Each structure stands twice: as structure tokens, then as C-alpha cells.
Amino acid sequence: MKEKTIDYILRSTWMGVQKMYNEEAGRKESTMATGFALISIDPEEGTASTALGPKMGMEATSLSRTLKVMEEKGLIERKPNPLDGRGVLIHLTPFGKEMRTFSKGVVLRFDEAVKENISVEDLNTFKRVANTMLELINSKKIYDSEKHL
Known part of the structure; x- marks a missing residue:
């Protein structure tokens, strides 16, 4: 890669x-x-x-x-x-x-x-991105079993 x-x-x-x-x-x-x-x-x-x-x-x-x-x-x-x-x-x-x-x-x-x-702005962006990733993971919608059969 x-x-x-x-x-x-x-x-x-x-x-x-x-x-x-x-x-x-x-x-x-x-x-x-x-x-x-x-x-x-x-x-x-x-x-x-x-x-x-x-x-x-x-x-x-x-x-x-x-x-x-x-x-x-x-x-x-x-x-x-x-x-x-x-x-x-x-x-x-x-x-x-x-x-x-x-x-x-x-x-x-x-x-x-x-x-x-690291600037405050970049740290705030990092926190927003990390929280969004956690929400994606916790929602269990990334690997919908119907889509990945």
C-alpha cells in the first residue's frame, strides 16, 4: 500500500x-x-x-x-x-x-x-474526528451483515 x-x-x-x-x-x-x-x-x-x-x-x-x-x-x-x-x-x-x-x-x-x-485548532479537529470514528464503531453500522455476505 x-x-x-x-x-x-x-x-x-x-x-x-x-x-x-x-x-x-x-x-x-x-x-x-x-x-x-x-x-x-x-x-x-x-x-x-x-x-x-x-x-x-x-x-x-x-x-x-x-x-x-x-x-x-x-x-x-x-x-x-x-x-x-x-x-x-x-x-x-x-x-x-x-x-x-x-x-x-x-x-x-x-x-x-x-x-x-500541536495547535488548539488541530487538537479540536483530532477530537472531533476521533469522536466521529467512535460513533461509527459504536453504531455497529460499518459492517452491516447484509452488505458483506
Whole structure:
């Protein structure tokens, strides 16, 4: 192919971001998935384990593995949900809060670097395009089974 497809550009860009985040997380013996989970957990109230997967866009098995590792490293603790006896709340430990601050700083620094190098107009266009792509994907109209038989 002479020209790169939209899929290729998205995939290679995301892989670059992922690699960059994992390299930064590796400095603290962590991973991007752990950092993302830390940022997604409410630092004061905790977060229901059932709400965490959808919030992160992560499958239950991957999330279970990530939470298990985080618990082993002393980043989180699980506590019964006082509003739902069957549920569990994930709470950050003091070490988890410290690592959350680090993870948030990594994300914000990337945001700053992008904003320093890309105009507000171009970023707004990027956001509109990305949102339109998500709407197309979520509408499930791209691959209408009748058209592609």
C-alpha cells in the first residue's frame, strides 16, 4: 500500500503511546495497565470492582489479573461495599495513592507535550474526528451483515 490506512495510523500511534507509558511505568517497576487502574480508582471513596472494568474498557479476566498484581504489590486493598453486601470496593493504599500521583503526572506530561506541539485548532479537529470514528464503531453500522455476505 502506498498510503497508510486510518487503522494503521491509529494502531501505530497507540502502540507508540503504550510503549512510552510502559517505559515510564517501568521506572517504578509498574505497567501502563496498573497506572491506568490507579488513575481510575477514586482515591477517597474507592471504586466498586464491577464498575472498574467498564470504566477502563478492560475485560474482566485482564482486570482480575491486574488487580491481583496490584494487591500483591501493596497498591490496593479490597473492602466489602457497605451499600451492597455482595460487592467489593477497591481502595488505594498510601503507596497506591503515591503511585497514582506518579501515573497521573506521566499522563499530564504527555498531554502537555502534545499541546506544546500541536495547535488548539488541530487538537479540536483530532477530537472531533476521533469522536466521529467512535460513533461509527459504536453504531455497529460499518459492517452491516447484509452488505458483506
